Amino acid sequence: MASATIDKPARWRGTLGVLASARAWIFLFVLLVVFELWSQIAYGTTFVFSAFNLRSVSVFAVAPVLLGLGQTLVIISGGIDLSVGFTMGLAAVIAAQVANDVGASAGVGVGLVAGIVAALAATLIPGWVNGLLIARLRVPPFIGTLGMYGVARGAAYLFANGTTVPVNNPWLTFLGNGRILGVPVVVIIALIVVLLVHYLLSETLFGQYTYAIGGNRQATLRAGVNVRRVTILLYMLSALTAGVDGILYTGRFAAGAPQAGEPLLLDSIAAVVIGGASLFGGSGTVMGTIIGALIIAVIQYGLVFLDVEPFWQFIAVGLVIIVSVLVDQSQKRLGGGRQDE
Amino acid sequence: MSDVASDAPVLETYGISKRFGGVHALERVNFTLRAGEVVALAGDNGAGKSTFTKIISGVFQPSEGEIRYRGRRVSFDGPQAARTQGIETIYQDLALADNLDIGGNVFLGRELKTKFLFLPRIDRRRMREEAAKAIAVLDVHLDRLDRPVRALSGGQRQAVAIGRAIHWDARVLIMDEPTAALGVPEQRKVMDLIRSLKTKGIGVIFISHNLADMFAVSDRIVVLRRGVVAGERMVGDADPEEIVRLMVGQ
Numbered sequence: 001m002a003s004a005t006i007d008k009p010a011r012w013r014g015t016l017g018v019l020a021s022a023r024a025w026i027f028l029f030v031l032l033v034v035f036e037l038w039s040q041i042a043y044g045t046t047f048v049f050s051a052f053n054l055r056s057v058s059v060f061a062v063a064p065v066l067l068g069l070g071q072t073l074v075i076i077s078g079g080i081d082l083s084v085g086f087t088m089g090l091a092a093v094i095a096a097q098v099a100n101d102v103g104a105s106a107g108v109g110v111g112l113v114a115g116i117v118a119a120l121a122a123t124l125i126p127g128w129v130n131g132l133l134i135a136r137l138r139v140p141p142f143i144g145t146l147g148m149y150g151v152a153r154g155a156a157y158l159f160a161n162g163t164t165v166p167v168n169n170p171w172l173t174f175l176g177n178g179r180i181l182g183v184p185v186v187v188i189i190a191l192i193v194v195l196l197v198h199y200l201l202s203e204t205l206f207g208q209y210t211y212a213i214g215g216n217r218q219a220t221l222r223a224g225v226n227v228r229r230v231t232i233l234l235y236m237l238s239a240l241t242a243g244v245d246g247i248l249y250t251g252r253f254a255a256g257a258p259q260a261g262e263p264l265l266l267d268s269i270a271a272v273v274i275g276g277a278s279l280f281g282g283s284g285t286v287m288g289t290i291i292g293a294l295i296i297a298v299i300q301y302g303l304v305f306l307d308v309e310p311f312w313q314f315i316a317v318g319l320v321i322i323v324s325v326l327v328d329q330s331q332k333r334l335g336g337g338r339q340d341e
Numbered sequence: 342m343s344d345v346a347s348d349a350p351v352l353e354t355y356g357i358s359k360r361f362g363g364v365h366a367l368e369r370v371n372f373t374l375r376a377g378e379v380v381a382l383a384g385d386n387g388a389g390k391s392t393f394t395k396i397i398s399g400v401f402q403p404s405e406g407e408i409r410y411r412g413r414r415v416s417f418d419g420p421q422a423a424r425t426q427g428i429e430t431i432y433q434d435l436a437l438a439d440n441l442d443i444g445g446n447v448f449l450g451r452e453l454k455t456k457f458l459f460l461p462r463i464d465r466r467r468m469r470e471e472a473a474k475a476i477a478v479l480d481v482h483l484d485r486l487d488r489p490v491r492a493l494s495g496g497q498r499q500a501v502a503i504g505r506a507i508h509w510d511a512r513v514l515i516m517d518e519p520t521a522a523l524g525v526p527e528q529r530k531v532m533d534l535i536r537s538l539k540t541k542g543i544g545v546i547f548i549s550h551n552l553a554d555m556f557a558v559s560d561r562i563v564v565l566r567r568g569v570v571a572g573e574r575m576v577g578d579a580d581p582e583e584i585v586r587l588m589v590g591q
Binding site for chain 1: 420421424432436437438439440441445449450451452454457460461462463
């Protein structure tokens, strides 16, 4: 009986659905082709087939990828985390300060470890408070994390006395700028975090419940899932990936800046959306977010490479966001999904 | 159809009353449900149908009276307690996570696990297969199991919700307006589902506004009016007009 239910239009819709879900890949591909042609015609040089460019783009993409990973988890569950940018800044200044202070008396290695541990531990506080506000006190995620955006921002500036904290720990700067077998350390660390989050999301109960909460929170509660605990953990993880991002930023620029993540907040949300997640929750993947972040990084780096006024970056990224949401909507209209009642 | 039902009641209530402040929502309701029996609860809005089913399913505690389930006196301190004992409610909104596949829904909160090397992981394949078996019992077959249940028809989605209940050994199913918001062919499918529940010895409490549905599928109709049992008829001996008279109290 099942085969009888599939008619031709349904099949056609199926193909279209696959195309649409691959839209992020298609975007990235088209973007690379355009930049390559542009680069060849205007400057007679390659854009894509240059190890330097590939390395630069991948380093460029690390910051939005890491911030986007936590954001992906939160958005799949139907929430949003506006505080990640300044949580990242808080981690950046704490990592710098603690690595300096502890390093001065206990040595470079201990200083590095202390800086990392202190920064990550510090990020867990805003993450935990976000989780409590949203899971226990039922504050809307947009409002709760907007409040935390302000709190983390102020805390980061106060901690840094209103300026940036220069780093004198060479191990920390190696984390940010070093290479192992030609691969930047920041990229290696980002890949490890990516694999961890991917495993968490696609193979564990925690990941399954993240999707379930985003799909139907009430049903997940009725099924006996501890929705509160999962939600609190989600926001703590989001803060934690922002913390890793902050540490790498401090290493890369040899200074902890409170505003390290400020321009990255919207990039992180954009990466998740371009990657195919719905802001209504229930969908999204780690792979999608990575492609989304790569698209943003290619646009930003590529336009600089092609000597275009930097302000065009904002316009280009903005257009990509709008177009990808439009494609998503038309997929829903044409595809198998149910319509709004 | 009553020959399918065994004589042993699976669920009985004696003198159940419920008051909210000064409001008497239910007054001394006696009710019996046998295994394999479908009992329709009829009544106007505010007659107490929903209060009564919420008491059976552990959402409310009765102010007075007792519930006997499978021969023993029980009291549920919450819906989870009733569910683990085998009293399941199929909600109107179906309580499905639309974005998960049928395996994810049938096993939500009780996922099957396996290992990849040393890492624990969810066993999606086995969950799908088991879920497919659970709904095959209801004579519903899907060609693709890996799609989110959003892609299923209304009747198929009902089957997933019911299949989940049966898979976890429900003995009593409370179905609140299961045919509302469905097209006619899908309504028929749901009626078939209810009939197949009878043959599995599951007791069904069926709430509906649709008299035709009640007569089509139930063995007995219990009419509530203003919190009391206004009447009770075997479907074979009743006619719709009489049920309506009991409902409105003339």
